[in-house]
Amino acid sequence: MRKKIVAGNWKMNLTLAQGEQLINDIVNAGLKLEDNQAVVIAPPFPYLQKAKSLTQHTEGFFIAAQNCAAEKSGAYTGEVSAEMLKSIGVDYVILGHSERREYFAESNATLAKKTDLVLANGMKPIFCCGEPLAIREAGTQNDYVAKQLEESLYHLPAEEFSKVVIAYEPIWAIGTGLTASAQQAQDMHAYIRSQIAAKYGREVAMHLTILYGGSAKPSNAQELFACEDVDGGLIGGASLVAADFTAIVKSF
């Protein structure tokens, strides 16, 4: 059975005290997760260890970093390496979020390097892809996303690729209140799965977890998660409110 994930990407929000409160509220919400369901919390770097210690005894909870360096180690002031993240117990690393691509000029080639480092350190990448509005309006979103996957991931052998989680996040839906319709999400997720099947075979594609991200909230999560190829969500704004985030988790 495919792994289902609801991941909360806090982005650059909350103080440590607020984050601690939020995690405690989520952990104590009495969520009943099935064996194939996971909750992933992605706080800012300084809170990762705290987040780990608050969640490590709760079944089905994991921690993600929001980014990592493209180099292994050395004179890169301000950077955080994959090895460092592994050493503090991080499970997943979000890579290629559209905000990183746009504001920090992360290219598909850079993301290929980051993906390799995350995998080499025994963690799982949550690899983000998705098109801007102009591409969606031009109707070329499939080609755009296919290129992102090809240039950052297709160098991986099947065994390594199988550890990757993909998050489809149409940029026009992120933080805008404009959610992709369940049909738009399903169409893209099915397309991604078909591309992966063509590259890595049906078995790998059927086991691939593909998350949807972009203004997901309690009122639309159920409809989105009911889609055959949508295996959960990467949640931004709604992950900062315990009641909203837990309601989304309950929509599995």
Ligand SMILES: O=C[C@H](O)COP(=O)(O)O
């Ligand atoms: O990583 C999360 C996505 O960017 C979605 O953010 P959002 O739920 O605030 O639209």
